[in-house]
Amino acid sequence: MDYLDRLENESIYIIREAYNKYEKLGMLWSAGKDSTTLIHLTRKAFLGRVPIPVIYIDTYFHFQEMYDFRDKCVKMWDLNLIISNNKDAVKKGITPKDKLACCTARKTEALKQTIEEYGFEALLLGIRRDEHGIRAKERFFSPRDRNFRWNYQDQPPELWEQYKTRKEEGQHLRVHPLLSWTEIDVWKYIQRENLPVNPMYFARNGKRYRSLGCEPCTQSVKGNAGTIDDVIKEIEESKVGERSGRAQDKEEAYAMQKLRALGYM
Amino acid sequence: MVVVLAVDALEYDKIEEFNCVNMKQTVYGKTDISEFKEPRTIVLWSSFMTGENKEKEVLAKGNRGMWNIRIPLSETFFSKFADPKVIDLPAYSYNLAQHEKERDLLKQFFKEDDQEKKKKIRSEYNQIAIQHHNKIKKEFLKSLKQDFDFILGYISVIDVIGHLNFGNKFLMQMLYDDLEKIVEQIKNIRDEPLLILSDHGMKAIGIFGEHSNYGYWSYNKGCDLENPKITEFYSFLTTI
Amino acid sequence: MEEQDLRFVIVGHVDHGKSTLIGRLLYDTGSLPEDKYQSIKEAVEALGREFKFAYLMDHLEEERSKEATIDTAQTFFKSKKRRYTIIDAPGHVEFVKNMITGASQAEAALLIVDVSQGVQEQTRRHAYILSMLGIEQVIVVLNKMDLVNYSQKKFVEVRTQVSDFLKSIGITPSLFIPISAVEGDFVAKKTDNLSWYDGLTILEGLDTFKKKVVPIGKPLRLPIQDIYDFDGEKIAVGQVVSGSIRKGDKIIILSDRKEVTIESLKEFGKNPIEAYAGKSIGFTISDSIQLRRGQIISHQKDLPNVTTSFKGHLFWMDDKPYEKGESITFKCATQETQCNLIIEKVFDSSTLEVMSKGEGKIENRQVANVTIKTSAPVVIENFNYIPELGRFVLVRKDCCAGGIITG
Numbered sequence: 001m002d003y004l005d006r007l008e009n010e011s012i013y014i015i016r017e018a019y020n021k022y023e024k025l026g027m028l029w030s031a032g033k034d035s036t037t038l039i040h041l042t043r044k045a046f047l048g049r050v051p052i053p054v055i056y057i058d059t060y061f062h063f064q065e066m067y068d069f070r071d072k073c074v075k076m077w078d079l080n081l082i083i084s085n086n087k088d089a090v091k092k093g094i095t096p097k098d099k100l101a102c103c104t105a106r107k108t109e110a111l112k113q114t115i116e117e118y119g120f121e122a123l124l125l126g127i128r129r130d131e132h133g134i135r136a137k138e139r140f141f142s143p144r145d146r147n148f149r150w151n152y153q154d155q156p157p158e159l160w161e162q163y164k165t166r167k168e169e170g171q172h173l174r175v176h177p178l179l180s181w182t183e184i185d186v187w188k189y190i191q192r193e194n195l196p197v198n199p200m201y202f203a204r205n206g207k208r209y210r211s212l213g214c215e216p217c218t219q220s221v222k223g224n225a226g227t228i229d230d231v232i233k234e235i236e237e238s239k240v241g242e243r244s245g246r247a248q249d250k251e252e253a254y255a256m257q258k259l260r261a262l263g264y265m
Numbered sequence: 266m267v268v269v270l271a272v273d274a275l276e277y278d279k280i281e282e283f284n285c286v287n288m289k290q291t292v293y294g295k296t297d298i299s300e301f302k303e304p305r306t307i308v309l310w311s312s313f314m315t316g317e318n319k320e321k322e323v324l325a326k327g328n329r330g331m332w333n334i335r336i337p338l339s340e341t342f343f344s345k346f347a348d349p350k351v352i353d354l355p356a357y358s359y360n361l362a363q364h365e366k367e368r369d370l371l372k373q374f375f376k377e378d379d380q381e382k383k384k385k386i387r388s389e390y391n392q393i394a395i396q397h398h399n400k401i402k403k404e405f406l407k408s409l410k411q412d413f414d415f416i417l418g419y420i421s422v423i424d425v426i427g428h429l430n431f432g433n434k435f436l437m438q439m440l441y442d443d444l445e446k447i448v449e450q451i452k453n454i455r456d457e458p459l460l461i462l463s464d465h466g467m468k469a470i471g472i473f474g475e476h477s478n479y480g481y482w483s484y485n486k487g488c489d490l491e492n493p494k495i496t497e498f499y500s501f502l503t504t505i
Numbered sequence: 506m507e508e509q510d511l512r513f514v515i516v517g518h519v520d521h522g523k524s525t526l527i528g529r530l531l532y533d534t535g536s537l538p539e540d541k542y543q544s545i546k547e548a549v550e551a552l553g554r555e556f557k558f559a560y561l562m563d564h565l566e567e568e569r570s571k572e573a574t575i576d577t578a579q580t581f582f583k584s585k586k587r588r589y590t591i592i593d594a595p596g597h598v599e600f601v602k603n604m605i606t607g608a609s610q611a612e613a614a615l616l617i618v619d620v621s622q623g624v625q626e627q628t629r630r631h632a633y634i635l636s637m638l639g640i641e642q643v644i645v646v647l648n649k650m651d652l653v654n655y656s657q658k659k660f661v662e663v664r665t666q667v668s669d670f671l672k673s674i675g676i677t678p679s680l681f682i683p684i685s686a687v688e689g690d691f692v693a694k695k696t697d698n699l700s701w702y703d704g705l706t707i708l709e710g711l712d713t714f715k716k717k718v719v720p721i722g723k724p725l726r727l728p729i730q731d732i733y734d735f736d737g738e739k740i741a742v743g744q745v746v747s748g749s750i751r752k753g754d755k756i757i758i759l760s761d762r763k764e765v766t767i768e769s770l771k772e773f774g775k776n777p778i779e780a781y782a783g784k785s786i787g788f789t790i791s792d793s794i795q796l797r798r799g800q801i802i803s804h805q806k807d808l809p810n811v812t813t814s815f816k817g818h819l820f821w822m823d824d825k826p827y828e829k830g831e832s833i834t835f836k837c838a839t840q841e842t843q844c845n846l847i848i849e850k851v852f853d854s855s856t857l858e859v860m861s862k863g864e865g866k867i868e869n870r871q872v873a874n875v876t877i878k879t880s881a882p883v884v885i886e887n888f889n890y891i892p893e894l895g896r897f898v899l900v901r902k903d904c905c906a907g908g909i910i911t912g
Contacts, residue, residue, distance in 0.1 A: 001719060001783045003509030012785040013730070013744050020731045020798065044773045047735060047787060129590070130581055139606070156903035157602045157822060159609045160896055162836050164903060182510065182581070182588070219378055251471025256375045258475040259428065262305055263328040265372050384543070391544055395551035426548075436545050443552055
């Protein structure tokens, strides 16, 4: 059993635990590489099926290629797709001009509404520990309250494969089957399993995307990687964070807003 | 001689956190700037030197115009001294070109989408802010050895660097350390009444910084100021 | 370069230099986020100041402990041999739950000791937890050698103290490495400050750790995780924790002791005839017996223990103590039942001082030898033989204790 097998089997075990504990289980899917890998692992866990709804948060600002890729996968894997969006935000005309308000309304609020509407008790998410500093503190099963708050300092212990599967009133559980994976692991697995990926991850005109989001707020990185092999090589040599195109967006937007109010700009 | 070290965006919480004993002096605390709608630099320093709330007048000049305001000596308390020296103070003797350049880079930084270019802009921004700081520091310390009866040195580096780097605590601590050294040098040159004052403080937005809605003050002798308004220093400094 | 990363935990008493060591490892292996480091370096040069390395590490740790929105704490770095993941393990006593969680995911550990202070409360507690969790690969790091003038005598003295203590709880460290994380001595590079020491640096020491091997040679244990009914076919699923299972095998379902035959093994897109330890597999059986979660599959020979009474060793980590007579949920692999504890001996997890014998209470951060009485039969193993069936947690609303089965 090689190391990708080990990661795969750990993930399958976690997905099956979540499915065993919760009837109202859903999965977040952005059509990006991580959550698409998660769908593949789910198909493995359930012998070719995806027996849980797949939630796509649609901000209406995604790249056309993401929608195309999404629709292709839905068809190919016969997914039960739930499109989550916040109609209020659209009506109120909240746009990426105010990035922070836009993210909150079109992503966070949209998901809150969907969780309530469908009564989801637990969600599978494709986050990884190596994405971001604070994620190193994530657990495989992690409770969130109604406002999505996460008390990371006082989390229940999680020993071995005994996860916190019980949830309290008003909470939902976030389940992270890919927590132990790294960005490179995901790419190697995609290659091994021959999974479809959005072509935006590969270079066109010297630029490519390392992480996908909304068109107005997602930046490409310089790179010539045209194949998965190239991508893996590029990541191995890079010192820049995967989310460097996105991580500071919210703060930056807010800071800019503040500086404008203070007359600096 | 009366000495004022005017530090833009000097933050009370950071003084405590880094335990800047020199800047704490004998008495220290927060100033009350709650009468102002927003903690704007030009508004606050204008009000400080005139002893009046100048918010309305400054805002009337617009976001662009306000940076170019020059209040005449006669309207400020500096005129109560025979031979005052006021270095680089906003709305008074501010180096317009320098600070415009800083604001311009700030704007460029937020406009730029390319991460590499952003990095370069931030780096240039930080560099020119520190260079200017070194220049002001020198001029201020030199003036202390001369025969003025009032000296005010305005330090902008904490605010300028803070806006793009406040979350980089290490960098901020280094700048606060530098101010600690300046205060020590002031004391070594001459033991005179020294007021340290900021317009407003700063709080973090991720790596960035925004103004907090109180200022900082400290004094090296006993005095009865308590949670003072920024306009109160007019009479305080002229009656020492 | 090895493909898989090695996950290790750094444990030790608060202020013995864990964060400085992490910072130093990241710094010396070029793993710190570049922009931030760059602005600091530039400012240092412009202000004409010295680079205060210790500062930086304090800030890194602080940002890690806050909900840092800044991309600082990459706890990932690489040596020439492989990638490493440092698992977060706070040193404060209040965070012992987090330390245990972290350590339970680790394959190896660095135990850091301030050479000027020697063994302290959390040193002992953390070491004890490592031993209880069965983490056998341990390197002891004697930090802050700069504070004792790089004295070899002091190093030897503290090494003896640590070594004696560890021996008493069954840990044999593979190495003792003298370092100064602040100065960077023997973290990633050898320096002249410790010219009397001709051993490995930390980075070289980490490279001597071995990846965990999945136990294939041991008897089959397969806890059933769930039963799926897909298109009228009942498929049981679970992860093989030891040994292997083949299509056509006669197996025993425990604890019912029914014998059935494996009709087929199920894996998506494959048609496997065999599955080894580590594999999450599905299977169908030839009989119409109802399978359920919590049953354990074994072969007829090498049957595990099926019992309602056994001995364990546990670490209590809930504010509310366990009191004699309380019925609490016992979880081991996919098995879940109620149990009562008969408390034999309670001791302090740091001093190992015996607090009571046979009294009715186990308090937060205490360790106890107990006999566990379950309300239904459970399938268990000695922890040292098959860990997956030899470790358990006790749960009220949340997990209150973790432990191992000793007999």
